[in-house]
Amino acid sequence: MLEPSIHLLNKARQGHYAVPAFNFHNLEILQAIIETAEKQHSPVILQISPIYLEKIGDIAAAAMAQEAAKAAKVPVALHLDHSNSLQWIEWALAHGFTSVMIDASALPLDENIALARKTVELARAQGATSEAELGHIGGIEDAQETGNPDMGLADPVEALKLVTESGIDTFAPAVGTAHGLYKFPPNINFSLIEKICSLVKVPLVLHGGSGIPDDMIREAIKKGIAKVNVGTELKVAWAKSMAETLITEQEPWKAVLKVREAVGQVVEHKISLCGSNGKA
Ligand code: 13P
Numbered sequence: 224m225l226e227p228s229i230h231l232l233n234k235a236r237q238g239h240y241a242v243p244a245f246n247f248h249n250l251e252i253l254q255a256i257i258e259t260a261e262k263q264h265s266p267v268i269l270q271i272s273p274i275y276l277e278k279i280g281d282i283a284a285a286a287m288a289q290e291a292a293k294a295a296k297v298p299v300a301l302h303l304d305h306s307n308s309l310q311w312i313e314w315a316l317a318h319g320f321t322s323v324m325i326d327a328s329a330l331p332l333d334e335n336i337a338l339a340r341k342t343v344e345l346a347r348a349q350g351a352t353s354e355a356e357l358g359h360i361g362g363i364e365d366a367q368e369t370g371n372p373d374m375g376l377a378d379p380v381e382a383l384k385l386v387t388e389s390g391i392d393t394f395a396p397a398v399g400t401a402h403g404l405y406k407f408p409p410n411i412n413f414s415l416i417e418k419i420c421s422l423v424k425v426p427l428v429l430h431g432g433s434g435i436p437d438d439m440i441r442e443a444i445k446k447g448i449a450k451v452n453v454g455t456e457l458k459v460a461w462a463k464s465m466a467e468t469l470i471t472e473q474e475p476w477k478a479v480l481k482v483r484e485a486v487g488q489v490v491e492h493k494i495s496l497c498g499s500n501g502k503a
Pocket of ligand 1: 430433455
């Protein structure tokens with residue numbers, strides 16, 4: 224069943240667990256996410272960024288995700304990840320997304336707030352959930368390598384200003400994680416998570432969930448993270464399994480069954496770290 228992500232996240236905060244949010248890049252990754260969430264009785268957020276929508280075909284990607292989410296036996300939110308334009312926000316809301324993220328974190332604070340406010344307005348008109356980001360989350364979304372994740376942590380005073388003045392539903396502060404594969408060991412600032420969690424009253428999002436040691440993910444959730452984003456690890460599992468499988472199996476439907484299983488193992492592990500199993 225398709226739901227706005229705020230429903231899943233508010234429930235998670237009350238229950239002291241987090242909702243895993245997985246980026247999907249093709250049909251078999253999408254199916255692996257949904258079937259594993261069903262097996263684990265876990266709510267889940269399916270997400271995709273404009274850069275991927277452009278590459279794999281926006282209309283088809285939105286339609287397959289929406290239909291898969293509607294048919295799922297667990298609550299599923301469909302989220303637009305890292306949009307730096309209001310055009311993509313409007314597009315996503317018109318194509319069945321129940322949650323949208325504006326990423327204006329590279330802009331001055333006032334411009335970030337103004338875009339977040341507009342995103343809130345557009346999302347609310349459709350009964351959808353909004354997300355904004357503050358600070359510099361290392362790495363480049365969907366790239367293979369990351370920069371130094373210590374740079375540009377979110378400032379708590381600015382965080383409060385952004386959340387209060389924009390009315391954003393969920394908030395992604397830079398706390399030391401990075402997108403993609405870590406070049407340097409992650410250095411997550413847990414006291415910053417705790418501080419921001421005590422100041423802002425909306426669910427917090429951890430970006431760059433691939434490659435973070437398990438105990439650090441658990442600690443981040445304890446300190447107040449309600450949504451954990453994971454993308455790269457699914458792509459790595461897909462690529463490795465696809466390469467191995469195609470050596471002996473060239474029938475596409477048979478090959479993808481094996482690949483779905485490999486991606487599903489990563490999904491299952493992240494669900495258990497979030498503690499969302501059994502919460503659907
Ligand atoms: P990773 O690709 O590092 O898991 O990050 C995913 C993410 O944060 C998407 O917004």
